[in-house]
Amino acid sequence: MTDKIPRLIEPQELESLLYDERLIIIDLSSLSLYSLQHVPGSVHLPYSALMSNSPPAMGKCPTFSEVESLISYLGIDNTKQVIVYDDEGGGWAGRFTWIMDLVGLHNWSYLNGGIVAWIKEGFPTESSPNLPNASQACIGVDFAYPAVSISADEIIASMGDNDFVIWDARNPAEYSGEIVSAARGGHIPGAINLEWTTLMSTQTNLRIHKDAQAILDGAGLTKDKRIATHCQQHHRSGFTYMVARILGYDKIAGYGGSWAEWGNLDHTPIEYGI
Numbered sequence: 001m002t003d004k005i006p007r008l009i010e011p012q013e014l015e016s017l018l019y020d021e022r023l024i025i026i027d028l029s030s031l032s033l034y035s036l037q038h039v040p041g042s043v044h045l046p047y048s049a050l051m052s053n054s055p056p057a058m059g060k061c062p063t064f065s066e067v068e069s070l071i072s073y074l075g076i077d078n079t080k081q082v083i084v085y086d087d088e089g090g091g092w093a094g095r096f097t098w099i100m101d102l103v104g105l106h107n108w109s110y111l112n113g114g115i116v117a118w119i120k121e122g123f124p125t126e127s128s129p130n131l132p133n134a135s136q137a138c139i140g141v142d143f144a145y146p147a148v149s150i151s152a153d154e155i156i157a158s159m160g161d162n163d164f165v166i167w168d169a170r171n172p173a174e175y176s177g178e179i180v181s182a183a184r185g186g187h188i189p190g191a192i193n194l195e196w197t198t199l200m201s202t203q204t205n206l207r208i209h210k211d212a213q214a215i216l217d218g219a220g221l222t223k224d225k226r227i228a229t230h231c232q233q234h235h236r237s238g239f240t241y242m243v244a245r246i247l248g249y250d251k252i253a254g255y256g257g258s259w260a261e262w263g264n265l266d267h268t269p270i271e272y273g274i
Contacts (some may be wrong), residue, residue: 007246009109029087037125047092057261059233071137085111089206095238104144117205150253166191167229169237177272182263186270196236230255
């Protein structure tokens with residue numbers, strides 16, 4: 001079954017698969033919305049479960065043991081197909097796919113447009129909560145694919161490499177340093193600012209923009225590059241990571257520390273302005 005489900009799945013495709021026991025549908029929407037309407041069979045997961053929650057860099061990945069516990073709680077293994085969505089166009093859903101990739105579970109798909117598209121287009125919903133079928137995770141003893149994560153020092157070591165680019169998914173005011181959300185504002189030298197919402201279409205109920213690849217190519221974020229993507233806490237850049245993976249990028253890494261870490265370190269270089 002997993003070979004038949006694309007990385008990007010449309011609501012009508014998911015509707016035809018509802019109640020298949022091999023599916024695990026993860027809802028990362030607000031609990032208030034989940035309590036009213038969610039995809040039938042979906043399990044609610046609070047986004048806090050995806051964060052390290054250790055200030056100032058709360059966006060760093062949880063420890064391996066914490067991730068192992070999360071995967072076990074959800075009952076995910078390689079025999080399941082995970083469908084993930086949220087209510088904001090893909091930030092939290094994307095962060096979940098990043099964590100799955102880290103532990104070597106690549107059997108995930110994103111519901112295009114999330115619950116926004118699902119509800120607005122009249123697909124069936126339910127309000128009763130669902131509990132996961134927990135099972136012990138078999139994911140080794142450490143992160144199987146650490147290359148999809150990058151640290152501040154690894155970014156510094158790669159700066160200046162012709163094949164390396166930094167994708168800053170924050171808004172232009174954060175990028176320029178006009179808005180400061182750490183000890184220092186600004187951006188990583190040479191970073192390309194392409195705000196996450198640029199790849200999201202409000203005209204199609206928050207689906208990934210049909211011209212996403214052309215937008216990335218035009219910005220210089222091409223598939224031949226090694227890309228590090230970040231925002232403030234690797235939430236918005238969870239979406240940019242996921243979009244790149246859906247488009248077939250195999251050299252993209254999420255910077256979990258993001259600006260919350262970079263802007264609070266003493267040794268990290270910073271530029272200001274557009």
